Amino acid sequence: MDVISGLWQGFAVALAPVNLMWCFVGVFLGTVVGILPGLGPAATIAMLLPLTYRMDPSGAIIMLAGIYYGAKYGGSTTAILLNVPGESASVVTCLDGYQMARKGRAGAALGIAAIASFVAGTAGVLGLMLIAPPIAKFALSFSSPEYFALMALGLALVSLLAGHSYLKALLAMLVGLWIASMGTDLFSSTSRFTFGQMQLLDGIEFVVVAIGIFAIGEVLATVESPGDAQTLPVPKGLRNLLPTVQDLKDCRFAFANGSIVGFLIGVLPGAGSTIASFISYGIEKAVSKHPEKFGTGVVEGVAAPEGANNAETGGALVPLLTLGIPGSGTTAILLAALVLWGFKPGPLLIADNPSLFWGLVASMYVGNVMLLVLNLPLVPLFAQILRLPPFVLMPGILGVCLVGVLSAGGGLFDAGLLVLFGVLGYAMRKLDYPTAPLVLGVVLGDSMERALRQSLMMSQGELSILVSRPISAVMLCLAAVILFLPVIKRFNRWRTQAIDTSGDA
């Protein structure tokens, strides 16, 4: 199926009234959670996932993806008006966005953030549409060894790029693998790590882990510092929200920079939109004629990171929809959603379910237009969300978490596990352990073990099968380099220090 006919079919799905409604619900909810500090898209998607079990999968993925990219639009509003990122990728937007707002240019900052998000978000979908089908076709030749190598490479990259400490990211990922192997081993029917609990024989529901780690963990971290937010005023009227022609001229390169950097970083597992927005901001500053003005409220300083943040979504969906490998916590939950709805994420997903893939792509074009409309004239209305008292919001989030787990059919045992994982998520935040590698370990652990064992069954126990096939050999070598790079760098530092010391002596 070529791109044009695929897109035609996709728009037929996306423009169906019910799917338009789910798209609107998704982008609306996304904007709301993006604006609210302390509640990210990963937590929201995890909480709402159980409610989608009975939905049509096309409508459900359209809604969940809407939350994912909608949150990125909303995140900028909080960053600009409050100097607090609504979600982590909006950290850089605070630098110039808040300064613009303090100088009375909040409207222009919000406007340029929405326009950059629209331009780059649309470019990201374009990239996804053009690149995903050929990658899926290429990956059709993959067998178990290649899949194992790919997952090992993905986890290695995520561990390298997530968080400040490489060792902690690795440990989080290994704990995720441990959680994934709880329950009955399907190859040998051996019960593993069930601690004598019958309820653990089927393993731990992914939804429980995701809601506990992301949503409860975030709530606990948020309640530590109470207090109502003080926002800067938003100018009324659409005219005051539109950037000037000079602003748009100044942002020409920023739009392109954000689109390209965001998409490319998005394809890379583990890097994520926060890194994309930082790199894009760095490039913008490096090529600017007035780099010294960055941080004082320049419009490019808002456009570049906001663009990259939104283009990243299209890139992040490429490995998820073509290889079944998520690169972040949020895409890990989307992968779990696809599995729960009965799909087999991987190279055949697009060929076997064209209406799902193309419907999603088309809905993202539609959703970006909806978001531009929501975030330009209606931004003063959305800013009112920041006045929602936390004493109503926090119990509400806890309630949705409980309903999410109970409606997934887990019962009281899973509700108890939810509290445990909430404590784990909170402890990880306090001890500076990144949460994404753990969630990715949980999602990929089972498939990774299966791929490894199937590979070794194919070769009658010979580990050489993993390195005798060119694609898996290259990916495993890359994974090994990534895993040992910090060790090599540290060894080199010791070596040079030792040479210097002996030279001094």
Place this chain on the structure above:
Amino acid sequence: MKQGDFWSGLALAVLGGGIVFAASGWDYLTPEGPGAGFFPLWYGIAMLIVALLLAAQSLRGGTAHPSQAFSAGQRRALAVIVALAITVALLKPIGFTVAFGLLTLFLVRYLYQRTWGVAAGSAVALSAGFYLVFVFALGVELPAGPLGF
């Protein structure tokens, strides 16, 4: 020394050791291929090594800080954890709607220091809202108490 890194590294090293111990009790290789203990053994060993490295790294450099008591913020988080755990325990005897109402009442009154009136109003409004949206409109089955909700 970074206390958090040291103790979390040590705890994870114990977990890694436990995983290796458990995995060594399962088949490593069978005539059909790798057994149930194959994968856990390797990630258990990796966890043990990495966790010990983290603990060792935390010992190098800096001076030891005395362990800090819980801060006010951490006490608030702890209160929410305990309240949530009690809510989960109460789900079966009194049902979701009442248990969630009590959780809201506690959080609004004690955590956010609002008046009893505001706390009770929030508890009733949120519980009723949840019942209407999830049970009545969406048909989600939630644990019911003696009163039928």
